Amino acid sequence: MRSIALVTAIASAGQDDDLVPLLDACTDAGLAAQIRAWDDPSVGWNRYDAALLRSPWDYTQRLPEFLAWCERVSAQTRLINPLPVVRWNTDKHYLDDLVRRGIPVVPTRFVEPDMEPLPALQAFLAEHAAAAEFVVKPSVGAGSKDAQRYSRSQEFAAANHLARLLDADRSAMLQPYLPAVDEHGETALLYFGGRFSHAIRKSALLRLDGADVPQPPATEKIAARIPDADEVVLAETVLATAVEALALAQPLTYARVDLIRDAAGQPSLLELELCEPSLFFAHATGSAERLALQLARTVSVRA
Template identity: 70%
Template sequence: MPRLALVTAIAAAALDDDLVPLLDACARAGIATQVRAWDDPSVAWSRFDAVLLRSPWDYTERLREFLDWCGRVSTRSQLLNPLPVIAWNTDKHYLAALAERGVPVVATRFVEPDMDPLPTLQAFLSAHPDAAEFVVKPAVGAGSRDAQRYSREQEFAAANHVARLLEADRSAMLQPYLASVDRDGETALLFFEGRFSHAIRKGPLLQRDEGPTEHLFAAEEITARIPGKDELALAENVLAAAAASLQLQSPLTYARVDLIRDDDGSPRLLELELCEPSLFFAHAAGSADRFAALLADTLRSSAPAI
């Protein structure tokens, strides 16, 4: 029976709503599955035929350590998704790479540690005169941690937020806050091995005059959603552009494409989640079993011949 490790973090294991349904589905698919924390030094990862990243949600504060761990694991087992994908996707500078390939990305200005935050922020606001509000967040981040929504009148507070990130040697991001999010939320489309599985609606996470969450991730309002044809088409284009950027030869085991609508109603890419996205099995009947069946096929096809 193939052996699979589902990777979490010691601080996150109890917070991952996908773990129990995935464990049950893997059992039905004939996979011996165990949940292990990436930061547990006692785990012998070579004992597993594959290691599937699920909720290592504290990696953003320990990125180099996490990527070093991914590198070690990839020499001992099959890491899903693979190391080059994880290294590329854990830093949101990938949005610039996708924009260069023609993907309609939410307008993003990166602020690097050697830049002056206030003039950079002022230049960003000048470039987006119609944006009543904007968002500051780190380029390496997850779960809306260290992300905050500001009005144009809060320029000085926002610049201080950027400065704090830069002083910690973290790149920052500036994006217009699209008003459609308050009405429509985000659409997250889930793909397993390149095939669309299901979608959910995520309610607005960043509230006015509310500071960044102090938890591993902000509380989310999730409901099932049928994506629009334009959203599905864009999500497929995003995955094709990512595959081209990464020179992938086969579809990714999992991917989540997070979209929001622009002021004119067109969908735009907010984030592409290829490292540790929630897969929202509870909101799509049969989705955990579909995913487990694909994992079983992957494990069988990669097993050494006897």
């Protein structure tokens, strides 16, 4: 029986709702699966035929350490998704790579730690004069942590937020806030082995507040949904482009493509999650089983 480690983090204990159903599905698919934390030094990773990144969600605060761990583990077993994917996808500068390859992406300006925050913000606002609101967030981050939505009248508060990120030696992102998310939310499409599995709708998380401090996000609401045809076309184009950009010989074992509609009503890429995405098994019957069967196929093929 092939063995696989479902990789979480000590800090993520009890937070990953996908782990238990995936553990059961792996057993049914003939895989000996165990949940292991990437930052547990007692784990012998060479004992497993593969290590599947599931919820190492503290990597955003420990990226160099996490990437070094990924490199070590890749020399001992099969890392899923593989190391080049993890290196590329853990920093959202990959969005620039996809833009250069013709993918419609939510307009993004990256601000680097050696740049002055206020001039960078003012240049962004001038470039997007029609945007009533915008978002500041780190380029290495998960979910809505350290992300905030601002109106144009909150330029000073937004510049302070930007400065805090840059002072911590973190690259930041500026994006116009697309109003369609308030009505339609985000669409997340899940693919296993390059095949569409299911999709969900996520409600808007970032709220607008007048305070000069980052505000907590709203409660996230998630529901199953059937994606529109143009969303499927874009998601599959994004995945094919990523596989080409990374020169991968095989389709990605798992991927989540997060889309949002722009002012013209066209779908745009918000994020491409290839390292540790929530997979929302609870909203799609059979989805955990589909991933487990894909894992069994992946692990059976020589790396």
